[in-house]
Amino acid sequence: MSGTTTVDAGVRTLVVRCPDWPLTALGVGPLQPALVLASGRVVAATPAAREAGVARGQRLREAQFRCPEVRVLERDDSREARRFEAVVAALQDVTPWLETWHPGSCSFGVKGPVRLSGGEANLVRRAARLASAALDDLVGSPAGHPGCGIGVADGRFAAGLAAGAADASGVDGGGAVVVPPGGVPAFLAPLSISVLERPALVDVLVRLGLDTLGAFAALPVADVVARFGAEGRDAHRLASGIDGWPPPPGPVPPDLAVSVAFDPPVERVDQAAFAARTLAEVLHGRLSDSGLACTLVLVEAETEHGERLARRWRDEGVLGPGAVADRVRWQLEGWLNGPPATRPTSGITTLVLTPDEVVPATGRQQGFWGGASAADERAARACIRVEGLMGPGSVRVPEWRGGRDPGECLALVPCVRRAGDGSDVSAPAVLAAADGPPWPGALPGPLPAAVHVDPVSVEVRDASGQMVAVDGRGVLSAPPHLLLSPPGPGGSVARGAGDRVVAWAGPWPLDERWWDPERRRRSARLQVVTADGAARLVVLEGGVWRVAATYD
Amino acid sequence: MTAYHRLPASLLAEPDPFDDLEVDGRAEPTGGLSRPRSVPTVGEVAGRIRPTVLAVDRTLPVLPALAGLFPGGLRRGTTIGVSGMGARSLAMALMVRATAAGSWVAVVGDPDLGLAAAAGQGLKMERLVIVDAPDPTGWGPVVATLVGAFDLIVVAPRHRVGAVDVRRLAARCRERGSVLFHLGDGPWPGRLDLRLVVDGAIWDGPDAGHGRLCSRRTVVTASGRGMESTGRRTELLLPGPDGTTSGA
Numbered sequence: 001m002s003g004t005t006t007v008d009a010g011v012r013t014l015v016v017r018c019p020d021w022p023l024t025a026l027g028v029g030p031l032q033p034a035l036v037l038a039s040g041r042v043v044a045a046t047p048a049a050r051e052a053g054v055a056r057g058q059r060l061r062e063a064q065f066r067c068p069e070v071r072v073l074e075r076d077d078s079r080e081a082r083r084f085e086a087v088v089a090a091l092q093d094v095t096p097w098l099e100t101w102h103p104g105s106c107s108f109g110v111k112g113p114v115r116l117s118g119g120e121a122n123l124v125r126r127a128a129r130l131a132s133a134a135l136d137d138l139v140g141s142p143a144g145h146p147g148c149g150i151g152v153a154d155g156r157f158a159a160g161l162a163a164g165a166a167d168a169s170g171v172d173g174g175g176a177v178v179v180p181p182g183g184v185p186a187f188l189a190p191l192s193i194s195v196l197e198r199p200a201l202v203d204v205l206v207r208l209g210l211d212t213l214g215a216f217a218a219l220p221v222a223d224v225v226a227r228f229g230a231e232g233r234d235a236h237r238l239a240s241g242i243d244g245w246p247p248p249p250g251p252v253p254p255d256l257a258v259s260v261a262f263d264p265p266v267e268r269v270d271q272a273a274f275a276a277r278t279l280a281e282v283l284h285g286r287l288s289d290s291g292l293a294c295t296l297v298l299v300e301a302e303t304e305h306g307e308r309l310a311r312r313w314r315d316e317g318v319l320g321p322g323a324v325a326d327r328v329r330w331q332l333e334g335w336l337n338g339p340p341a342t343r344p345t346s347g348i349t350t351l352v353l354t355p356d357e358v359v360p361a362t363g364r365q366q367g368f369w370g371g372a373s374a375a376d377e378r379a380a381r382a383c384i385r386v387e388g389l390m391g392p393g394s395v396r397v398p399e400w401r402g403g404r405d406p407g408e409c410l411a412l413v414p415c416v417r418r419a420g421d422g423s424d425v426s427a428p429a430v431l432a433a434a435d436g437p438p439w440p441g442a443l444p445g446p447l448p449a450a451v452h453v454d455p456v457s458v459e460v461r462d463a464s465g466q467m468v469a470v471d472g473r474g475v476l477s478a479p480p481h482l483l484l485s486p487p488g489p490g491g492s493v494a495r496g497a498g499d500r501v502v503a504w505a506g507p508w509p510l511d512e513r514w515w516d517p518e519r520r521r522r523s524a525r526l527q528v529v530t531a532d533g534a535a536r537l538v539v540l541e542g543g544v545w546r547v548a549a550t551y552d
Numbered sequence: 553m554t555a556y557h558r559l560p561a562s563l564l565a566e567p568d569p570f571d572d573l574e575v576d577g578r579a580e581p582t583g584g585l586s587r588p589r590s591v592p593t594v595g596e597v598a599g600r601i602r603p604t605v606l607a608v609d610r611t612l613p614v615l616p617a618l619a620g621l622f623p624g625g626l627r628r629g630t631t632i633g634v635s636g637m638g639a640r641s642l643a644m645a646l647m648v649r650a651t652a653a654g655s656w657v658a659v660v661g662d663p664d665l666g667l668a669a670a671a672g673q674g675l676k677m678e679r680l681v682i683v684d685a686p687d688p689t690g691w692g693p694v695v696a697t698l699v700g701a702f703d704l705i706v707v708a709p710r711h712r713v714g715a716v717d718v719r720r721l722a723a724r725c726r727e728r729g730s731v732l733f734h735l736g737d738g739p740w741p742g743r744l745d746l747r748l749v750v751d752g753a754i755w756d757g758p759d760a761g762h763g764r765l766c767s768r769r770t771v772v773t774a775s776g777r778g779m780e781s782t783g784r785r786t787e788l789l790l791p792g793p794d795g796t797t798s799g800a
Contacts, residue, residue, distance in 0.1 A: 375703070379656040379681065382701030386683060386694055394684040398667045398677045410667035412682055444764045446791040449640040449669040479760060505758035505765065527765045533753035534637055535765055549666065551755075551765060552640040 010155020010243035012110040012181065014123065016091065016131050017163035018084070018148045020044050021104025024139065025080040026073050030146040033067050038075035045070075047146065077326070078333050080104065083138055085334025087148075088311065089342065090134035094127055099296060099314040103330065105163070107156060107314070124150055124176045153179035155243040158188060161195055184241035189214025196235050201228065213239040253290060257354040258283045265304045265347025269332045272301075272348055276328035280321040283353050294319050296357035299328050301335070304346040309335045312356060324353065383415050404442045404510060406537075406549055407451040441510060443525065448537055448549035455546035459484040460526070460538060470524040470540055474509035483530055483538070499530035507540070612703060612731065613649040617799040620786040621748070621774045626650065628703075628729035631722050635737045636750035638770050640665060641790045643733050644673045645797035647704050651676035655703035660695055661685030662708040662735060672795030685710060692717035699730045708735040718742035746776035750790065767793045769800050 018024060022036040022044040033049040035042050042063050045054040052067035063070060080103035088106055091098055095113040100106045110120065117123040131148045139145045151162025162177040179187045191213045194202050210216045216224075217240040224236045237243070260279050266272045287294055297319055300310040313319070313327040328351070335344060383395045396412035403409050460468040462478035469477040483499045506526040513519045523541040525548070530536070535551035592600075611625030626646065634643045640662075647657050657675070659665055660683045671677050681702070686694040688711040698705050699721060718741050725732050734740050750770050757766025770790045775783035787800035 375654055375656060378701040379658075379679070382658075382697055383681060385697050389690060389694055389697065390684065390686055394686075396682045396684075398671075398680060398682070400677075406666055406668040410671065410677070412667075415681060445672055446765070446767070446793070446795040447666060447669040447672050449638075449644065449666045449791075450664045451666045451668075453663045476761070503755065503758040504761060505763050506761075527758055529755045529758060529765070532637075533755070535753075535755050535768070551768070552638060552666075 010153075010158070010184075010241075012152065012154050013107050013156050013159040014110050014127060015105060015107040015151045015156070015159040015163040016087070016127060016148055017105040017151070017160065017166075018087065018131075018135065019104075019146050019164075020046060021084065022075055022080055023073070024135070024145045025083045025103065026076065027139070027144075028071070028073065029139075029144045031143070032071065033069060034071040034073060035063055036073050036075050043075060077103065078330060081330030082334045082337050085331070085338055086138050087131055087134045088334075089338065090130045091127060093130060094123070097312070099312040100327075101160075101314050105160070107159060110152060120152060120178065124152060124178065128176060147175070150176040151179070152176070153187065154181060154184050155241060157238045157243060158184045158241060161191065162187065185214075185217065188239060188241050189217065193239075196238060198231065198235055201231060201235055204228075217241075252355055252358050253292075256283070256286050256290070256292075256358075257352060258286065259350060259352040262347070262349050262351070265349045267347045269329060269336060272332055272351060273325060273329035276351060276353075277321065277325035279351065279353055280324035280328070283324065283355065284321045287355060287358065291360060292355075292358040293360070294324075294355040294358050296355070297324055297327070298352075298354040298356045299324075299331050300350075300352040300354070301328075301332060301348050302350040302352075303344040304349050305344070307344045307346075309344075314357075328353070387415075402439060404439050404512065406443055406447045441508070443508070443537070446551075448535075448551045450550040450552040452547060452549060455539070455548050456485065457544050457546050458538060460528075460540075460545045468545075470507050470509065474507060474524060476507055476526075480504050480526065480528060483528060483536070499532060499534070501528050502531050503529040610729070612655060613653055614646060615649055615797060617788055617797055618646060618786070620799075621772065621784055626731055627745075628731060629726040630745040631725060631732045631734065631742075632746045632748060633734045633740060633744040634748045634750075635735075637753055638750035638768065638790050639735055639748075641669070641673070641797070642748060642750050642772060642788075643706055643735055644670050644675055645788075645790065646733070647706075648674045648797075650704060651679045655679065656681065656701075657704045657706065658683055658698045658702040659706045660698065660708070661691075661710060662706065669791070669795070673791065674796050688712075692720070695721055695732075696724055699724045699732065700728050702730060704731050704733070706733045706735055709738060712739065713741060715741040744776065746774060746779075749773045749775075767791065 020030070023030075023034055023046055026036065028034045028046060030047050033046060033052060033054075035045040035049050035054055037043065037060055040059060042054060042056055042058045042060070044056070045063070049063075049067050049070050052070070054063045054067050054070060058066075060072065064072075084100070084103040084106075088098060088100055091106065091108075094117075095108045097112070098106055098108045110123065114120055114123050117126055128148070128150055131150075132142070135145045135148065136142050149163045149166030151159045151164070151166055153159040153162050158179060162179050166175040166177045189212060193205050193211050193213060193216060195213070196202055205211075205216060210219075216236065219236070221233065221236055224232045228235070258279050260275055262272075262275070266275070283294070283297075296312055296314045298310060298312050300308065302308050309331065311331050313324075313331075315323060319327075332348070335342070337343075387393075387395045393414045395415050397415040398410040399413045401408060401411045459482075460480045461482040461484060462468050463481040464478070465482075466478065468480050471477065480501045483501060504526060507524040508526075509524045510522070512521045514522075521541070523539050526538050526540070528536050528538055536547050537549040537551070538545050539548040610628050612628060614622050614626050632646075634646075647655075651657055652674070656679045658681045662682075663685070665682070667677070667680075667682075670680065683694065683698070691709060691711070691713065695705065695707060695717075721732060722742060724730075734744065750772050752769075752771040754769045755765055755767075756769065757763045767789045768791065770788050771785060772788055772790075773783050773785050789798050789800050792798045
């Protein structure tokens with residue numbers, strides 16, 4: 001790399017990171033194999049499980065294949081946040097300027113507290129002692145948790161990685177990696193590019209042969225921007241040891257804070273969280289009016305008796321309304337479920353959200369051709385609203401699966417999905433393209449416009465009144481003559497005394513998944529047109545004819 | 553320090569999806585005889601400052617085969633009843649062009665809808681959302697929420713829909729420019745702007761055991777407001793041999 005770029009060293013930061021926090025919060029020690037699952041993927045695993053090959057991002061089936069005895073737990077973010085509050089409260093002794101990133105890791109600027117503690121080494125030791133004491137209290141014994149890792153470096157990104165690299169079982173239950181001032185580029189250079197946590201970009205970079213941060217940082221910035229745009233520039237800054245966001249933003253405009261007073265005081269967390277959601281939207285609206293986005297928010301709550309709890313929440317992305325509302329809920333839950341000494345004694349009267357650090361909002365350009373348009377966003381919002389009214393999974397979108405039956409080709413999947421960190425709701429899922437060769441044995445098109453969820457059984461009779469059967473070679477016993485709905489409640493697809501068959505086609509036998517005793521299916525399909533002009537698809541399976549679909 | 557303001561009561565309650573409608577769902581009277589001209593109502597002022605809407609934006613595109621029924625396209629803000637054997641196919645065919653142009657479709661309470669057939673008709677599946685049947689009390693608010701946000705809404709209620717809900721939905725459609733399809737022969741306690749009836753289906757293709765269902769020749773009759781008393785008729789292949797709809 002020719003020429004020296006001036007590296008604006010990031011703010012020297014200390015990060016406390018509790019590894020495998022989702023597991024520690026659920027009370028699972030590091031020695032037993034266990035994993036935590038969210039949206040069907042592994043989000044955390046104990047060291048014992050990791051040794052057996054379980055890794056983050058795997059599907060449950062793959063994880064269980066590698067480690068059959070693994071204990072599977074569902075993720076519980078509010079419990080994680082509640083229990084982490086104890087650690088945060090303990091670290092408040094070091095500095096009040098503590099920022100929680102997410103349950104399991106928090107950070108603070110070293111500059112102030114280092115003077116009080118008399119040197120960085122002392123500060124690290126003190127933080128480690130406080131955090132591991134809080135963890136011991138929380139879990140009951142030092143063996144019940146994997147401790148915590150501490151990292152100190154110029155800039156949050158490097159400090160976070162240093163904390164992750166720290167061996168948590170070090171001194172006082174808290175290992176530490178201290179990157180000396182100015183040593184960040186050297187510390188980052190040998191690390192794998194995947195720590196950037198931008199899967200799409202990392203994938204391309206790896207294919208280009210850039211598999212360490214150092215190799216990526218060595219590229220000239222201009223070339224990176226030309227090829228990868230703003231995202232590439234941010235990633236390049238991180239890799240070069242400059243903190244992610246462009247130069248430290250100026251002071252926050254003072255009139256952005258929003259607050260709400262509760263009268264009567266709110267006693268329940270869900271009530272407060274509901275108001276917080278609305279408040280967060282107001283905040284978001286004000287910020288976006290000024291062209292800003294918030295990366296650090298201060299959430300203050302005050303009770304009737306004057307007790308106060310203020311916490312700072314940071315997100316390296318941008319805190320949207322959903323994310324802020326979740327953080328308020330976590331904070332209040334942690335407070336209300338904390339040790340009796342710090343628990344509030346009365347209802348909450350005031351809630352204040354103050355953006356503590358803002359960045360220029362990159363915003364979203366609405367699509368001109370393609371991309372998300374205003375109609376897409378309106379639809380996505382309505383889906384979320386309706387799901388709120390009707391319950392999860394009630395709003396679904398089709399996804400291509402493929403199959404031989406008209407009902408199998410497209411499956412419905414829930415359209416509102418909680419994002420991995422449980423904070424925001426994503427737009428309807430994108431449909432995979434239905435390209436590919438046709439399925440042999442599929443029903444010939446055009447396909448029926450009504451596929452019955454509960455197929456009604458029906459009798460198919462021949463001219464002599466006998467039931468029509470299909471033999472092993474797929475041949476009908478006699479031409480169908482009459483479609484008769486059986487007596488009894490329910491069936492009304494075939495009407496009255498029966499419908500005379502005027503035309504028919506088939507049968508098309510189907511023998512699917514013969515290797516699988518559970519899901520094996522053998523059937524014969526017949527298209528039948530009756531005298532009233534209705535066309536139906538009747539299927540014989542297990543000796544019973546059913547109207548599987550109607551050509552409506 | 554920040555001046556705290558009180559939380560308005562409306563923040564704590566779920567907003568009523570109808571709260572942006574006039575009382576009783578009726579539009580403001582436009583004739584000014586009963587009201588002195590000097591005092592314009594809020595509705596009149598809103599009407600004056602409303603951005604200009606081009607005629608092309610007041611309609612949604614339809615297939616050329618359906619142009620006989622909808623000269624100029626599908627009018628936004630209308631309610632349309634589709635019934636008869638073939639109603640689902642016709643409803644899908646009506647929406648094909650609009651989804652291709654970027655409109656979204658919500659189908660409420662029709663679990664039997666054949667998705668593969670919809671894809672075969674050419675409906676853009678990435679703009680199709682299927683909503684489970686809401687319980688009868690929640691039906692109105694759910695559909696109202698969708699009407700504001702989707703251009704095309706298909707409902708097939710299995711219960712008796714209240715007349716109040718229907719009137720409010722129709723008013724909301726007019727205001728927001730969505731098109732509401734009522735599918736099937738069930739009762740609809742309100743006036744539909746247009747009724748489409750599919751009739752006289754003749755299938756082409758199968759015979760006594762050979763061939764396959766290939767295409768269906770149908771007659772679609774449209775009747776409703778602003779139309780000649782005999783209604784309009786058109787012959788359609790619903791569906792045609794390739795799964796899409798075309799003129800017969």
